[in-house]
Amino acid sequence: MLKNSKSNHIILYTCDIDDDKLLIDTLNNFKLRVVVISSIHDISLHIKEETPKIIFIAAEQFQETLRVYFEALDGIHNATPCEHLIVSLVSRHDEKEAYEAFAAGIIDDYLVSRPLYEAHRPLVICEHLLKRLGLCFTEANGVDFINQNQNYSEYSKAIIAKGLERKEELRQDFEQSISNIDQALDRATEQIIREQTAKLDLDLLKSTLSTIRSDEIRPELLKIQDKALSLLQKVIVNDPNLLTEEAQQTDTPADVASDKTDTTEAPVVNPPPLNTDISKVKLPPNLLLIEDDPMSIHTTTLLFKPYKVNVTSAYSGRRALMLLNQQKFDLVLLDISLPDTNGLYLLDQIKKNESQNSETPFVMLTGDKNKNTVKKAILMGAKGYIIKPMFKSTIIKLFKQHDLPLYLA
Structure with missing residues (x-):
């Protein structure tokens, strides 16, 4: 019913x-x-x-x-x-x-x-x-169903009833974690609006969302995803420090790391005047974002919205290779983990083959605290790495480092 x-x-x-x-x-x-x-x-x-x-x-x-x-x-x-x-x-x-x-x-x-x-x-x-x-x-009463079947042994009834009780406890715990995250997102949003430091357990948020597989609770999931995206939007267009170090999982998100990272910010300028010599003006850069997580794609694309940057996204290594063979890019942001391949393998393929993007700077995206994979990527030709999530200051430093123009839209 x-x-x-x-x-x-x-x-x-x-x-x-x-x-x-x-x-x-x-x-x-x-x-x-x-x-x-x-x-x-x-x-x-x-x-x-x-x-x-x-x-x-x-x-x-x-x-x-x-x-x-x-x-x-x-x-x-x-x-x-x-x-x-x-x-x-x-x-x-x-x-x-x-x-x-x-x-x-x-x-x-x-x-x-x-x-x-x-x-x-x-x-x-x-x-x-x-x-x-x-x-x-x-919801049907599983215990009643078991008890009404006379052909079930007493042992079977007892062990099944115990298992059903345990499943119900887990379901209630999960629903409580959903409620806790919902309330935490509301509090964090209010604190950021008041320009206060917000505490948010991103580990709990990530682990809970990753366990959701049933469409039965889809409305709750969509509501939480909407709140999380709204909160991320408020953070990335303002100051990443509005989240505490605890919320940032002890890493420094948005740091662009390489052997020669320049921490000074690139100037963000308005488009050149109409009477400017066009031959001397750098065109808006073409950026390829290789990322399979929809939330990361959404937030990263949102970061570039205020600027004149042509952002193309690829959700798989197969599609990324196709785009890299078809178009010249000025910068590539490459996630280490992809659904159909490894980011390192994709990087190796592009750097070894003489193609139009073999000299294009690749910057790795990672949420992994183990830097060994990132170091391997840099040895293979990557120009640095970014620990997700990205922030506005990340983009400014990144474009400064690679001498790319950042015009206001």
């Missing part, structure tokens, strides 16, 4: 209710509210509502389920569709085609429902997709 059962979260399009009666009864018996419709126009109306929903579409052939949905989507014209997921109801002979469409991302799931072979399959699909939408079923 849904916690918010009054909303129309599940829509079923069918032109033959009798063929889909078993499916409808199965969902209704589990107290899921199913709205049955029979026109494409009605699908369009539901898609235009704000309430997120699952839309089951039944037809004689799988191809017909796609036509029905995309006609309905086309029918909303310029309106913004709500968040929704599509499930095709197919016959057994269309199952292979439906699976291939699911694997290609055309539909969100499919169900062999004519006839309905697996009575519990619709419930599994609904539970999974509702969690993707940020919704969930009411």
Whole structure:
């Protein structure tokens, strides 16, 4: 049963209710509210509502389920569709085609429902997709389920009950850590607004966010991510010292380290006057950011917003290599850890091959306190490293060091 059962979260399009009666009864018996419709126009109306929903579409052939949905989507014209997921109801002979469409991302799931072979399959699909939408079923009492099954031994009942209790304790601890982070972000934001030093346990923030895998708590995650990004924006456009050393994990973020680091700041200037000799003016630099973390990409890009810098981002080593072979860059910021390769390997490939970016300065990005990897990168040709997160002062020092212009936008 849904916690918010009054909303129309599940829509079923069918032109033959009798063929889909078993499916409808199965969902209704589990107290899921199913709205049955029979026109494409009605699908369009539901898609235009704000309430997120699952839309089951039944037809004689799988191809017909796609036509029905995309006609309905086309029918909303310029309106913004709500968040929704599509499930095709197919016959057994269309199952292979439906699976291939699911694997290609055309539909969100499919169900062999004519006839309905697996009575519990619709419930599994609904539970999974509702969690993707940020919704969930009411929590069942696992202990009651175990006790009601007479064929379970007393030992099995006891050990399972103990495990369920432990899982509940862990869930409550996790929810409390989410609440603590939420409150800490609020306090830190208020302190920074008042230009006070803010304490924030970034280790706890990082470890908690990294453990979130379930879409069931997505609304809480999105709220915390939004607050964290807002806080980072306030910090990086002002003074990094607004965070305490404890919050900065005892490192000095934003320090550009190399054998010849220049700590003096580069002058930030307005664009040259219109009557300036263009041949003597340096063009806005092209910068490549190779980073797989969306939050880091967002905050780093935000740092460059006040300046005339052409920022291109690559979230994988494969895409970075493609860009480096296509375009000349003035500076490359390279994360050591990438999803498909190692930053050191990527650096080695560029420096060994005679390409247009073989002489481009590479600066490594790292959150690792172990400097051995960074030292190895510098021996391989990197010009320095930055311990994340970056700050405004980092950019000014970095551009000064590499003699790059930093014009105000």
